[in-house]
Every structure is written in structure tokens, then in C-alpha cells.
Amino acid sequence: MRSRLAAAVFLPLAAVALTGCGLFGPEAYEVDERSIEVDAGDEFALSVPANPAMAQDFYLVSPHPDSAVVRRTGEVEETEAGDPGVDGGGDGTRTFEFKAVKAGTTKIKLIHCPLKSCFPTRDNPDALPTAAPTRPVPTATSSPGTNPEYFIYTVTVR
Structure with a gap:
């Protein structure tokens, strides 16, 4: 009986732990990991x-990655629950899958658009920032800030 109980508790926890290792899903890279090496x-x-x-989001913009090297497979948005009137509706994550x-x-070039500072849409992701003081948009060197910035990831496929 104990071994079944231990297995019932351990196996789901192991699966959750291994998910973060990329075993049950794609390896995820964050904004501070802009040099990526993967196998074909x-x-x-x-x-x-x-x-x-x-109105704080990221968008994939031109030039798009070389489709002979990497192919975009999807995009997922996850938002934590929150009260839009109190805390803006909760923080979240946008995940671009390749x-x-x-x-x-x-x-791979993403643009970070904080506080309505640029207006790309899912139909027109290459729209440029509209705030005059921020043109041209700089390439980010750290975490997302308060101005539009490009986040450029270099992907090497072995």
C-alpha cells in the first residue's frame, strides 16, 4: 500500500520537475538568454x-528567422488571474515556439512594446513604435524596460 501511495505522489511531481528540463516540452529561453544552441x-x-x-507585450518582427534553419510552430499566452481595475489584469507570459x-x-527578432508605446497587432506585427522620442528603437541589453526595444536572439542549430 505504501509503495502505491509513494508512486502516486512521486510520479506526478517527477513529471512536473522534468517538464522544466525540456523532457516533456520544448526548452524555454527567457529574455536574458539570447544566444541559443539546439540540435536539428x-x-x-x-x-x-x-x-x-x-498593453505590454512582445511581437515577432522582421526580418523573420531563416525558415531553412528554424520554423515557427506556435505561440502561447498565459496570464495570471487578476483584477483589471486594480492590478491591470495580472502578469503573464508570451511564449513563441520554434x-x-x-x-x-x-x-529571431522580437519587439517589446510597453504601455501602448507601439502598436503592432497580430495582423500587422511589423508596425513600428509610434512614440517619436523612441525612434529608432534600440536593441535591448537587459530586461524589458519602459521604452520599446528589440530583443534579438541568435539561434545556432547543430
Whole structure:
């Protein structure tokens, strides 16, 4: 009886722990990990902070990654519950998912748009920031700030 109880508790916990290792899902890279090395056939993801309810989000922009090296496979938005009137609706994460196709190097370019500072949409992701003082948009060197910034990831597929 004890071994069944131990297995019932241990196995789900092990699965959760291994998920973070990329065993049950793609390896996820955050904003501070901009040099990525993966093997051909691997799936990986770029996980960035987002709060669309407060008009703070990331978008994939041109130039898009070389599709012969990596292919975009999806995008997921996760938002924590929150009260929009009190805390902006909760923080969240936007995850851009990719698959490594074949050996080579390419760049993935995301733009961070805080506080309605730029207006790309899912239909027009290449729209430029509209706030005059922020043109041209700089490339980010740290975590997302209060101005629009490009986050450029270099992906090397082995």
C-alpha cells in the first residue's frame, strides 16, 4: 500500500520537475538568454513577460528567422488571474515556439512594446513604435524596460 501511495505522489511531481528540463516540452529561453544552441529536430521556445491587458507585450518582427534553419510552430499566452481595475489584469507570459530544422545560424527578432508605446497587432506585427522620442528603437541589453526595444536572439542549430 505504501509503495502505491509513494508512486502516486512521486510520479506526478517527477513529471512536473522534468517538464522544466525540456523532457516533456520544448526548452524555454527567457529574455536574458539570447544566444541559443539546439540540435536539428529539437523544439524550443522564447518565453517573455507580457501583460496584454496593460498593453505590454512582445511581437515577432522582421526580418523573420531563416525558415531553412528554424520554423515557427506556435505561440502561447498565459496570464495570471487578476483584477483589471486594480492590478491591470495580472502578469503573464508570451511564449513563441520554434522547431530547429537544419544546421545553421539565424536571428529571431522580437519587439517589446510597453504601455501602448507601439502598436503592432497580430495582423500587422511589423508596425513600428509610434512614440517619436523612441525612434529608432534600440536593441535591448537587459530586461524589458519602459521604452520599446528589440530583443534579438541568435539561434545556432547543430
